[in-house]
Amino acid sequence: MLQTGAQSAFAQMLNDGILTDIVVNAIGGSIRAHRAVLAAHSAVFRCMFSHDLREKEQSAVDISDMSSDGCQALISYLYGTLSEEEFLAHRSELLFAGDKYGIAGLKETCEKSLIDDVDTDNVLERLQMAHLYGLSALKRTCMTMLVEFKRVHRIPEDFREFARTGDGDLVAEVMESCRRQGYLPPWYDLASAGRVRNQLVLVPKKEDDPA
Amino acid sequence: MLQTGAQSAFAQMLNDGILTDIVVNAIGGSIRAHRAVLAAHSAVFRCMFSHDLREKEQSAVDISDMSSDGCQALISYLYGTLSEEEFLAHRSELLFAGDKYGIAGLKETCEKSLIDDVDTDNVLERLQMAHLYGLSALKRTCMTMLVEFKRVHRIPEDFREFARTGDGDLVAEVMESCRRQGYLPPWYDLASAGRVRNQLVLVPKKEDDPA
Numbered sequence: 001m002l003q004t005g006a007q008s009a010f011a012q013m014l015n016d017g018i019l020t021d022i023v024v025n026a027i028g029g030s031i032r033a034h035r036a037v038l039a040a041h042s043a044v045f046r047c048m049f050s051h052d053l054r055e056k057e058q059s060a061v062d063i064s065d066m067s068s069d070g071c072q073a074l075i076s077y078l079y080g081t082l083s084e085e086e087f088l089a090h091r092s093e094l095l096f097a098g099d100k101y102g103i104a105g106l107k108e109t110c111e112k113s114l115i116d117d118v119d120t121d122n123v124l125e126r127l128q129m130a131h132l133y134g135l136s137a138l139k140r141t142c143m144t145m146l147v148e149f150k151r152v153h154r155i156p157e158d159f160r161e162f163a164r165t166g167d168g169d170l171v172a173e174v175m176e177s178c179r180r181q182g183y184l185p186p187w188y189d190l191a192s193a194g195r196v197r198n199q200l201v202l203v204p205k206k207e208d209d210p211a
Numbered sequence: 212m213l214q215t216g217a218q219s220a221f222a223q224m225l226n227d228g229i230l231t232d233i234v235v236n237a238i239g240g241s242i243r244a245h246r247a248v249l250a251a252h253s254a255v256f257r258c259m260f261s262h263d264l265r266e267k268e269q270s271a272v273d274i275s276d277m278s279s280d281g282c283q284a285l286i287s288y289l290y291g292t293l294s295e296e297e298f299l300a301h302r303s304e305l306l307f308a309g310d311k312y313g314i315a316g317l318k319e320t321c322e323k324s325l326i327d328d329v330d331t332d333n334v335l336e337r338l339q340m341a342h343l344y345g346l347s348a349l350k351r352t353c354m355t356m357l358v359e360f361k362r363v364h365r366i367p368e369d370f371r372e373f374a375r376t377g378d379g380d381l382v383a384e385v386m387e388s389c390r391r392q393g394y395l396p397p398w399y400d401l402a403s404a405g406r407v408r409n410q411l412v413l414v415p416k417k418e419d420d421p422a
Binding site for chain 1: 215216217218219220221223224227229230231232245246247248250251252257260261288289290291292314316317320
């Protein structure tokens with residue numbers, strides 16, 4: 001009961017731009033916001049605004065690696081006004097921002113949501129996101145799906161592509177997990193694709209993978 | 212799920228005093244806060260901080276008619292961190308502040324709470340608060356309790372005091388309501404107590420009220 005007034009006031013503070021003191025510049029647009037709100041969520045912003053950085057003097061911060069829609073979603077999250085729909089539409093950018101600006105709650109929210117709808121179509125992409133951003137629960141979920149549930153056999157083309165272009169350490173980890181489970185995934189062309197850089201001693205299969 | 216991060220960040224923004232830009236001076240203490248949050252809740256604060264008033268230049272606002280504890284409760288409410296216990300402890304001051312600074316949500320929250328625990332012991336005090344701050348639902352509740360449920364007969368001493376010292380218009384309103392219900396409350400000494408100023412034509416009872 002007591003919180004309702006505060007929530008709607010923070011929404012109004014953002015939406016009506018009440019006494020804003022910073023402009024956030026993203027790709028294709030700018031958003032007016034409050035330093036204190038950004039700083040309360042992120043040590044990176046806190047540092048930016050507390051020291052004699054360009055951002056302090058100019059009353060502007062450049063987020064040149066986010067779209068203005070993604071950035072708007074980020075700001076809405078910080079003020080507690082982000083809808084579930086907007087969140088899902090910009091989840092990848094929000095995860096990127098959560099990692100870059102050290103917003104632990106946002107990273108956690110993204111990770112939980114990414115775990116919720118991981119499936120065979122996106123498991124390799126999710127695995128790479130998990131590895132890149134250090135999301136251990138998401139990584140565990142993907143590894144379980146790929147290795148223990150053997151979904152890796154259902155996506156031979158995707159997996160070949162992952163084995164060729166994915167992060168070397170991660171590919172090696174998946175392979176090692178499969179090996180421990182007593183089988184090899186469909187990566188017959190892996191050794192020839194330059195996996196030597198991963199220090200993997202592979203004995204490639206002689207015949208083509210049955211896919 | 213999405214709101215959790217924002218709530219705790221706003222709490223931190225207040226509790227850790229992150230980039231505060233205003234000092235609120237109350238009786239016996241000061242609290243550091245953010246103009247934008249105060250302004251988002253209240254047109255009175257918005258006006259104070261937006262124009263060239265003393266408050267804008269000095270980065271301070273004096274609330275010299277509130278205790279520092281009451282003021283702390285007010286600020287906590289604005290940031291959404293006020294506990295039910297603190298709210299109840301400072302409800303009267305919060306109602307006063309909600310009225311003075313035009314914080315409709317706070318007034319409404321106070322009114323609902325005051326309706327919840329109105330009883331024979333406090334009904335006259337509540338009725339006067341309702342009248343003073345224009346809280347029509349609370350006023351209706353008190354009038355119903357006093358007049359329709361005839362609780363007025365259970366508190367003759369309190370009611371005499373109210374009739375002597377309470378707001379004239381309000382006393383007249385209660386009397387008129389009782390009259391419409393077909394009875395007179397225990398105000399035998401009312402006419403002699405100077406109620407003539409209320410334009411009430413009373414026919415005072417001849418004998419003492421049986422109380």
